Amino acid sequence: MDETRRRGLAALVATGLLGAATLALASVPPRPLRSVVTLVHSLSLRVAADWLAVVALLALAERAATGDGSVTRAGVRRLTAAVFAGGVAIEASPLARLVVAPDPVETAAVAEGAADAVQSGLFAAALVAATAAGGAALREALGDEARPGLPMAPTERLLPRVAPRAVVRAGRVLGVAAALWLGVELATRLALGVPYFWLAVADGAVAALGGAVDYGVLAVAGLVLAVDGADARTVVGGTAVVWLALVVAGIAVAVLSAGVGVVLVGATATPMGAVEAAGMGLWPAPDSWTQLLGTGTFLAGAVGLSVVQRTAPASGPGTRGAESPVDDSGSPR
Structure with missing residues (x-):
């Protein structure tokens, strides 16, 4: 019962923070009430998916x-x-109104909506799997220095003790998710018909890379909290670092996208107008909803983790269970 209460309290705090982030993002800069309601509705789907993670x-x-x-x-x-x-299910829920609508349902709209739903679910699930896999590798890397429970090895050092193998392990999981995301994207575009095949491949690959990088930042930030613990210093400092990392990563992906677009125009029959229409090479705004909601997701998880750490009983010399999330070779299953 105590575990359920602690988990519920942490989830409640995280939910409140994500809801506040959505309302703040929809209201700044000031917008008419109708626009705010519309934006909250569209953002709430992304927020709800991240909330599950x-x-x-x-x-x-x-x-x-x-x-x-x-x-x-x-x-x-x-x-x-x-x-x-x-x-x-969350992302596909808007498709229900197409089914009950009196007008004929457009196949393209249903296919694109279903593909977006699967893609969103892939990255949300990958965030959980990548963080868990990285955490298992992190505990292995710490060895005897790892404490039972959380935080694993609290330290007052300026830089966290996150082993490269943990980052690599998390990156593998996100890489698989990105590949699946790209497969769904290409299958959908080819099924609906695309005028420029290589543009679809390049645009989809860059978008998959961008998603993997964004969720990779969140996964690594979660591993930092697992090592150092979630206190005022790590939560506030981590939130600022996550926002900066998401912005810098977005700019890096945009630069790569622009380079790929130039290569496409020079090496294929893709016209520059099609590349520009696809949005390749556009820099993300620092206050865009992608960066802010990613930062809000970390903040919600960090505060929830702080609640878990403060309310969980002191752990004893626990041992790894028989079904550890790490196999003998140290790779996630």
């Missing part, structure tokens, strides 16, 4: 904080599958 990570954190070895491969798989299914 945050709640799932808080559930894993609750289990890890007790140090009883209850974070198992099976548990991570179940949570990942639940986040994927929930994310797909």
